[in-house]
Amino acid sequence: MLAAPSVWIVIPALNEARTIGEVVAPLRAHGWRVLVIDDGSHDTTAAAAQAGGAVVLRHAINLGQGAGLRTGFAFVRAQPEARIVVTYDADGQHQPESVATLLGALEQSGADVALGSRFLDPAASREIPTSRRALLRLATLFTRATTGLRLTDAHNGLRALTVEAATRLRLTHNRMAHASEILSEIARLGLRYVEAPVTIRYTDYSMAKGQRPLDAIAILWDIFTAGLR
């Protein structure tokens, strides 16, 4: 069984002072280490996260969620007892129980990466608003076509990786396209992956914070122009 302190949960956060404490505290209650990357917030996100029990790294300016995860991975890699790194959203849409599910799946399968999916559990997938479901289906088809990974959910922010696997990922996108980039890196490196069912709580708050259909176009643009870098 994985000792809880060997698990680090990395949460990039931007202006989440209102909710970040409630997101961090239950994770700490499970004994996991929590690292919040304050990505240039203009509010008291950092203080609220520390009060909730998280270690906080602060980006002096906003870089984006992808850069936040990279900073987080770099920190966790330097922690001697760290074995597993979990990526988690700051807006309260993920559940601590889902982290336990992912860790269990990772340990049982011996895989390098466990990816959260909203579509493995039919009851859970019915909770997803129709407009969002259509967008997610499209993204999943796109991922299958470009990476060959056979996933049921391509853009889930909840993932568990061994620290070795996280270290090997070569990530360059600062902003939202990192989700696709993580998957294409998994494919490129030939990492062993499993999916595990997670439920997402869609609140008005997380819907407003979440991605809109227009963001899909921005993400595609990021991916296609990446070749010019």
Added chain:
Amino acid sequence: MLRSQVLLIVLLAALALYLFRLRTTPRDRLLYVLMVGIAVPLVLFPDASNVVAHAVGIGRGADLVFYLFIIFSLFHFATSASRIRQLERQLTQLVQDRALDAPGLPHDHGSSSA
């Protein structure tokens, strides 16, 4: 010399001076010397562009200048974009290194579960 020619040459000279002070790499300097070196004779002898245009099969000198302007703009756009990306990468590295240098510890540090 026409008044418009005087005005254009003064503006070109000012631009050249400014660019020279702004950009210091030899490659950029060469490029600007080349541009001004082409522009000044064209201002003084506007018909010259017609001769060159006809020689390469373009109807008017003004069209030739316009096409060259478009190509130069695209070139400039591409080099600027790659420079911006490079700056972005450097900035990202700097911000990340700074963040990693100063971790904020949890307020429950030292309690039972930490």
